[in-house]
Amino acid sequence: MRESTDPLVATSARYRAFAEVEARGLSACYERWAVGIADDPQLVSLIDELPAAKRQPNLMFSAARFHGAPVGEYAPFAAWLPKHWADVAATCLTHATQTNEPGRCAVLLPALAALAGPLALIEVRASAGLCLHPDRYSYRYRFADSDSDSDSGSGSGSGSGGGDERMLHPVDGPSPVLLDCVVSGPVPLPERMPDIVWRAGIDLNPLDVHSDADVAWLEALIWPEHDDRRSRLRAAVAVARQHPVEIVRGDLNDEIEALVARAPAEATVVVFHTAVLAYLNETDRNRFAGQMTRLPVRWLSNEGYSVVPGVAERLTATPAESSAFILAQGSEPIAFTQPHGRSLHWIR
Structure with a gap:
């Protein structure tokens, strides 16, 4: 199982693994966001309010963008997320990573x-x-x-x-x-x-x-x-x-x-x-x-x-x-x- 999707792995480690293995070379935005969260105890604590299976980076990032998160650097995203967390968390709880590529x-x-x-x-x-x-x-x-x-x-x-x-x-x-x-x-x-x-x-x-x-x-x-x-x-x-x-x-x-x-x-x-x-x-x-x-x-x-x-x-x-x-x-x-x-x- 990939570390970023393993609910038994700590949230900070899941986001760092996502940055280093899955996002690197494919999404500069998601790489920046994932590295930032891995080093941000405040946001890790917020994400940890979700059930372990719902903390995966791809799901949370998709839910954030579904609700209008600013794409780009980490700082604006980190400022945006706590203000919109109720909507993002609700979408994480009711949705799944159903990427249909x-x-x-x-x-x-x-x-x-x-x-x-x-x-x-x-x-x-x-x-x-x-x-x-x-x-x-x-x-x-x-x-x-x-x-x-x-x-x-x-x-x-x-x-x-x-x-x-x-x-x-x-x-x-x-x-x-x-x-x-x-x-x-x-x-x-x-x-x-x-x-x-x-x-x-x-x-x-x-x-x-x-x-x-x-x-x-x-x-x-x-x-x-x-x-x-x-x-x-x-x-x-x-x-x-x-x-x-x-x-x-x-x-x-x-x-x-x-x-x-x-x-x-x-x-x-x-x-x-x-x-x-x-x-x-x-x-x-x-x-x-x-x-x-x-x-x-x-x-x-x-x-x-x-x-x-x-x-x-x-x-x-x-x-x-x-x-x-x-x-x-x-x-x-x-x-x-x-x-x-x-x-x-x-x-x-």
């Missing part, structure tokens, strides 16, 4: 396309379900170096570019959602979209793409400097509104078996998730892993180091970035990924 589909797609279809997709902790539409987005895969073209698979996809990039579009033409991803290693880039015939999700609190309040919360979960992600989110919401997907309300461990049973009998059932299991305790993570072994499914996880039982022990390579996620099929690691889907390094 469609860009993550770019690192999932090669693994999905490599499975025998047709596919039935089930995403656990699906939020608003934006990652349940990988076949409805366009992709631009850029090779990290000139040697990548020869070892990244031969598929170029419909509307493909040449040389240092490959394009892939839905069967009915380019999507308003274009996902960029830098690839390296022997990535099996697909020639066509996977055949997805059924899709559903599970979430403790499903978000509705037709709700302005829910979409506003999804935007608040995007880190301050990531304007491209905000634009992409809005475009993906528009796509999802045209293709309703059922998201079952409930705990992933309690609901997964019944949902798997509802999938079409002729389909390969794929259960997948990104940045989910870190928020479960060890008992619940092990229970979920056990169900994935027992049920007739293919299991794709995209999680932080040491989060999915058995995956880290099978690694034969080391990620270049400490913040990298590990994409795994079952307990077998197959790639390192950037947490928001910006890059994919295939290792299998």
